[in-house]
Amino acid sequence: MERLQVLVCAGTGCSSSNSAEIVTRLNEALVKYGLEKEVKVIKTGCFGLCQKGPIMAIHPDKVFYCHVKPEDAEEIVAEHFLKGRPVRRLELTDIDEATKEKIFDIDQIRFYAKQKRIALQNCGVINPEEIAEYIAKDGYLALGKALTEMTPQQVIDEIKKSGLRGRGGGGFSTGVKWQFAADQPKGDKYVICNADEGDPGAFMDRSILEGDPHAVLEAMAIAGYAIGANHGYIYIRAEYPIAVERLQIAINQAKELGLLGENILGCGFDFDLEIRLGAGAFVCGEETALIQSIEGKRGMPVPKPPFPAVSGVWGKPTIINNVETLANVAQIILKGSDWFAAIGTEKSKGTKVFALGGKIVNTGLVEIPMGTTLREVIYEIGGGCPNGKNFKAVQTGGPSGGCLTEEHLDTPIDFDNLVALGSMMGSGGMIVLDEDNCMVDVARFYMDFIVDESCGKCSPCRIGTKRMLEILTDLCEGRGTMDMLDELEDLAYKIKDTALCGLGQTAPNPVLSTMRLFREEYIAHARDHRCPAGVCKKLLTYSIDPDKCRKCSLCARNCPVEAIHGVVGQQPYVIDTAKCIKCGACISNCRFGAVERK
Amino acid sequence: MKSLEDLKKMREEAKKRVELREGGKDYRVVVGMATCGIAAGARPVLNALVEETARGDYNCTITQTGCIGMCTLEPIVEVYDKNGDKTTYCHVNPEKAVEILRQHIKKGEIVTQYTVAAYQK
Numbered sequence: 001m002e003r004l005q006v007l008v009c010a011g012t013g014c015s016s017s018n019s020a021e022i023v024t025r026l027n028e029a030l031v032k033y034g035l036e037k038e039v040k041v042i043k044t045g046c047f048g049l050c051q052k053g054p055i056m057a058i059h060p061d062k063v064f065y066c067h068v069k070p071e072d073a074e075e076i077v078a079e080h081f082l083k084g085r086p087v088r089r090l091e092l093t094d095i096d097e098a099t100k101e102k103i104f105d106i107d108q109i110r111f112y113a114k115q116k117r118i119a120l121q122n123c124g125v126i127n128p129e130e131i132a133e134y135i136a137k138d139g140y141l142a143l144g145k146a147l148t149e150m151t152p153q154q155v156i157d158e159i160k161k162s163g164l165r166g167r168g169g170g171g172f173s174t175g176v177k178w179q180f181a182a183d184q185p186k187g188d189k190y191v192i193c194n195a196d197e198g199d200p201g202a203f204m205d206r207s208i209l210e211g212d213p214h215a216v217l218e219a220m221a222i223a224g225y226a227i228g229a230n231h232g233y234i235y236i237r238a239e240y241p242i243a244v245e246r247l248q249i250a251i252n253q254a255k256e257l258g259l260l261g262e263n264i265l266g267c268g269f270d271f272d273l274e275i276r277l278g279a280g281a282f283v284c285g286e287e288t289a290l291i292q293s294i295e296g297k298r299g300m301p302v303p304k305p306p307f308p309a310v311s312g313v314w315g316k317p318t319i320i321n322n323v324e325t326l327a328n329v330a331q332i333i334l335k336g337s338d339w340f341a342a343i344g345t346e347k348s349k350g351t352k353v354f355a356l357g358g359k360i361v362n363t364g365l366v367e368i369p370m371g372t373t374l375r376e377v378i379y380e381i382g383g384g385c386p387n388g389k390n391f392k393a394v395q396t397g398g399p400s401g402g403c404l405t406e407e408h409l410d411t412p413i414d415f416d417n418l419v420a421l422g423s424m425m426g427s428g429g430m431i432v433l434d435e436d437n438c439m440v441d442v443a444r445f446y447m448d449f450i451v452d453e454s455c456g457k458c459s460p461c462r463i464g465t466k467r468m469l470e471i472l473t474d475l476c477e478g479r480g481t482m483d484m485l486d487e488l489e490d491l492a493y494k495i496k497d498t499a500l501c502g503l504g505q506t507a508p509n510p511v512l513s514t515m516r517l518f519r520e521e522y523i524a525h526a527r528d529h530r531c532p533a534g535v536c537k538k539l540l541t542y543s544i545d546p547d548k549c550r551k552c553s554l555c556a557r558n559c560p561v562e563a564i565h566g567v568v569g570q571q572p573y574v575i576d577t578a579k580c581i582k583c584g585a586c587i588s589n590c591r592f593g594a595v596e597r598k
Numbered sequence: 599m600k601s602l603e604d605l606k607k608m609r610e611e612a613k614k615r616v617e618l619r620e621g622g623k624d625y626r627v628v629v630g631m632a633t634c635g636i637a638a639g640a641r642p643v644l645n646a647l648v649e650e651t652a653r654g655d656y657n658c659t660i661t662q663t664g665c666i667g668m669c670t671l672e673p674i675v676e677v678y679d680k681n682g683d684k685t686t687y688c689h690v691n692p693e694k695a696v697e698i699l700r701q702h703i704k705k706g707e708i709v710t711q712y713t714v715a716a717y718q719k
Contacts, residue, residue, distance in 0.1 A: 003648040003660055005618045038648070059619040060659035084631035084662030125619060135605065136612035144602040257608075258599040266601045 004039040004081060007057045009124065011046035011210050012203070012242055013364075014053040018070060019043075022054055025073035030081070032074075039081050045211015047124035048365040049111055052092065057106075057124065064092035064106055111362050114381050116343065118351050119167075119204075119327035120367045123211030128246050131253040134214040140259050142330035143218050146225055147267040155226040155333065156182055162337035163349030164329070168194055168285070168322030169400065169426050170502070171348075171415035174329075177319055180309035181227040184317035189229035191220050192313065192320040194290060195236035195243070198282040199398030200449060202429035204353040205323035207365050209236070209243035212327065213250035217273060219321075219329035221260060224271045227319060231272055235290050238277040247275055282399075282453035286501050287320045289455065300457045301501035322427070324353055344370030348414030358395075358431035359385045368413070375409040378432060389434040393517070397426030399446045399453075400506035402513025403439070422513050424506075438535035439518040440525050444472040446510040454504070461504030464495040468511060477538040480526035489515065530598075537582040540597055544586075546572040548594035555586035555595060614652075618659070625658035625703050630674040632665035638672035639691065646692035647675075650699050658703045671714060677702055687712045 008014075008023050023041055030036045047055045052066035063086045065076065072090060079085045093102045094109040103109060117123075126133035134140070146155050160175025181189060193216055197205040209216060220232045236244055251273055254260040262270045276294050283289045284299040291313045293299040312318020328350055332340045341349050348370040354377065357363050361383030368377060374394060378384065385391050393403040402423035404411075411417050415425050433442060447469045456462040468491050471484050492508035499505045515522055524530045531539040544555070544564075549572035556564040556573055563580045566573030575586070575595075587595045599605055629635070629644045647660045658677075666674050671688035675695060678684050685708050687698055694712055701709050710716055 001645065001648040001652050002618070003644065007619070038645075057619075060621065060623075061661050062621065082631070083633070083636070083664060084629070085664035126616065130615075132608070132612040133616055135609050136616045138609070140605055141609070144605055148602050259605075265599065265605065 002038060002040050004061070005059045006039060006041045006081075007044040007059070007124065008041060009045070009047050009053060009055045010043035010242070011050075011123075011207055012240075013046065013050035014055060015242060017054050019054040019068075021070040022056070022068055022073055025070045026077060029074040029077035033077055033082050035077065035081055039077075042127045043129070044126060045123035045128050046120075046207040046365055048115075048120065048207075048367075049092070049362060050365065051361070051363040055092075055124075058086075061086070062106055063104075065090040066092045110380050111364075111366075111383070114372065114376055115367050116351050116369045117367050118331055118340075118343075119208060119215075119324050119353055120211070120365065121331070122215065123207060126212070128211055128213055129249050131214060131250065131257060131259075134212070138334060139214050139330075140218050140254075142333035143221050143225075143259070144265055146222050146333055147265055147269055150333075152182060152226045152228065155222060158337045159226070159329065159332060160337075162332045162340040163344075163347075164325065164332060164340065165348065165415060166322055167324035167328075167352065167425075167427065169397070169424070171425060174321060174325055177309060177321070178223060178226050180307070181229075181317045181319045184310060186228060188231070188314070188316045189224075189227055190313045190316055190318040191223045191227070191229045191232040192287075192290070192294070192318055193220055193232065193234040193236075193323060193326055194285060194287065194320050195234055195240075195323050196278050196285040196290060197237070197240075197323070197427060198280075198285050198453075199427050199429045200446075201357040201431050202355045202398060202427050204355050204365055204428050206240050206243050208323050208327050208353075209240070210246055213243075213247045214254065215330055216247075216323055216326045217250055217254055217260065219326035220273060221264065221271045222329055222333060223319060223321065223326070225269055227317070229317075229319075230270045231274075233274055233276050233294055233313070235276045235278055235284070235294060237280045239280050244275065244277065251275070281455070282449075283455040283501070283503055286503055288501065290320065291318065300455045301503075303500065324428070345412060345414045347416055352413065352425065352428060354428045354430045356382050356430050356432070359389065359434040359437070360432040361386050370414045371412040373410050373412055374404060377413070377430070378409070382432065385432065385434040389436060391432065392435050392437055393433045393439070395423075395431040395433065395442065395510070396429065397424035397509070398429045399449050400424060400503065400509055401426045401429075402509050403433070403442075403517055405517055422509075422516060424509075436533055436535070438476075438531050438533040439514040439521050440472065440475050440531075441533075441535045443511045443514045444469065444476055447472055447507075450503075450507040454507075458498075458500035458504060460495045460498040461500070461507060464491055464499075465504075465507050467491055468495075468508065472511070475522070475525040476531075476536040478529045478536075480529065482523070482526050485515070485522055485526055534597055540582050541577055542575050542580055542582060542584075542586060543577075543596050543598070544573050544575055545594050545596060546574075548592055549573055550592050550594070552591075554589045554591065558585045558589040560585060621659070623657050623659050624680045625656075626678040627658050627660050627699075627703070628676040628678065629660070629662045630664070630666045630672055630676075631662040634665055634669035635672045635674065638669075640673040642692050643673045643675065643690050643695045646695045647699065650696050654699075654704075656699055656703050658699075668714070671717065674714075686714045688714045688717050 164174040165171040289301045308318045
């Protein structure tokens with residue numbers, strides 16, 4: 001009889017650190033100790049704490065192991081599963097602030113304690129490749145309820161009342177969007193799930209599809225019923241192979257059980273779904289470009305109106321919802337709009353999933369109620385900046401967003417607050433920057449991304465962003481002038497006003513936001529040719545203070561390009577700045593602090 | 599699947615598969631499974647508990663632990679209620695284990711004669 005279930009994360013993060021091998025080794029050890037009938041190993045979705053992966057959870061013991069290696073598998077089986085002694089050194093712990101004692105209880109660990117999981121509720125809980133486990137968690141009941149107890153208009157009203165807004169970036173009311181499409185004359189209509197997640201550092205949609213694919217399928221069927229569509233597309237990038245595979249398995253299983261296809265649950269409603277793979281172009285996350293791509297054309301935006309709700313894929317009324325938005329739908333139908341609307345702030349209801357990354361201790365996926373402050377997310381859930389460095393800024397909204405600084409940390413996170421502060425919610429990437437990050441360099445990084453990803457259809461975006469990148473590169477490489485700052489700003493506003501699609505219109509945001517908040521850094525680059533954070537290599541010079549140098553030769557021996565010369569014990573060492581590649585190896589090796597970087 | 603009823607039926611079946619992960623039970627039954635416990639016969643006790651809970655509707659989870667320190671009294675089974683109060687049963691065998699489930703977990707009555715306190719009198 002089964003008495004223990006071991007849930008091993010099989011999301012992209014933990015898979016890339018070998019969780020599949022751990023599953024194999026666990027199963028081998030279970031056979032060796034004769035426990036294969038008592039203990040079941042299950043592959044599941046993302047637990048969110050990717051920093052500490054590979055992660056596994058053992059139920060009903062409620063023990064979480066982190067940083068598990070394949071060679072730990074046998075010890076876990078022999079000690080924990082056989083003898084009941086959890087392997088303490090692998091257990092996920094936290095330190096109680098008040099008592100300074102270790103906490104092992106998962107519910108008290110700060111990373112999870114502040115979270116509220118709705119979109120991620122089944123990630124790390126069920127096996128995403130088993131439809132039965134989703135059904136056990138009330139899966140497809142919402143679809144059943146909608147089909148048997150509600151009219152399409154009631155479904156739309158419920159979503160409207162819940163206050164659900166699009167999680168992909170814009171924050172448009174989901175219910176209103178559905179209403180537009182439903183109000184179109186009867187005929188062919190389509191539901192599209194936008195899974196073309198492209199912001200650097202964002203991976204919540206991928207994790208939802210990997211950990212709970214049926215939640216998205218069910219929501220699409222509900223949306224189809226609401227607007228009168230019988231066909232859906234999931235547009236997902238081919239570079240998410242695990243998500244694509246699990247989605248396909250999920251679609252097949254749902255069709256086999258008759259939860260997709262013809263006459264669903266005997267209610268006379270037909271809904272069929274197919275996956276469309278994208279080649280990984282950022283612009284295809286823009287809805288009109290996405291539609292072009294689905295139709296087999298080159299992924300380029302077209303002017304709106306007409307909006308997709310009127311004329312979308314194949315010229316038919318179409319709604320396009322983001323993965324995370326859809327992941328909320330079934331629960332709203334099941335638990336009611338009042339339940340959902342009670343969570344969050346006045347105009348932003350429910351929760352939001354963020355991908356925490358950058359200079360933060362707990363890199364990973366967190367889901368918080370709207371209205372949680374940035375401070376809570378970054379310090380209490382995220383654990384602050386590692387190595388005692390000072391927090392400098394947090395970037396939200398990816399290449400369309402902007403930065404927020406220390407003074408914004410106590411602002412409750414919601415759609416409108418972030419926009420008011422000059423950033424945006426975006427799809428939910430949250431990249432933390434510390435004192436070692438140069439803001440001009442950060443702006444250049446995002447502009448470089450945009451130049452790469454611009455589709456080239458309109459000249460403001462195609463040429464303008466290229467010019468902006470050139471200026472930013474000049475600033476980072478010591479060719480800056482003060483005039484360039486005005487030019488940069490001028491270009492930024494012109495692109496914002498004239499670009500064709502949302503991507504171009506928001507592309508200058510990271511530059512404008514960093515210029516506003518960190519103008520002194522831009523001036524240091526432009527006027528003084530200096531990088532205060534010590535990041536822009538071309539602006540740095542390394543030198544050795546002869547008074548501090550103890551002539552030990554450590555720097556010279558560690559220099560990869562032999563740019564440091566001196567005589568052991570006799571002559572202080574000197575850096576040949578012409579040869580120096582500014583890698584910093586000398587600084588990190590000098591034990592006397594004699595190497596200076598300016 | 600032809601109707602909502604079919605779906606609900608399947609859900610009832612499927613719930614058993616994920617039950618172990620749910621938590622939120624009133625009782626936690628813990629079996630000492632260190633070397634001393636296993637040598638004294640804790641494994642059949644554990645199996646009996648797991649099988650019985652799978653058969654009947656018991657509001658408890660079955661877990662295991664290491665050596666509790668009273669090796670001469672093994673197999674030991676501890677029952678924690680939702681307030682964290684603990685009852686310790688000693689020299690448990692599979693039959694006694696099932697009895698503990700039926701009386702203690704189902705009816706909330708401690709099986710006094712199997713407790714450590716009773717044994718030590």
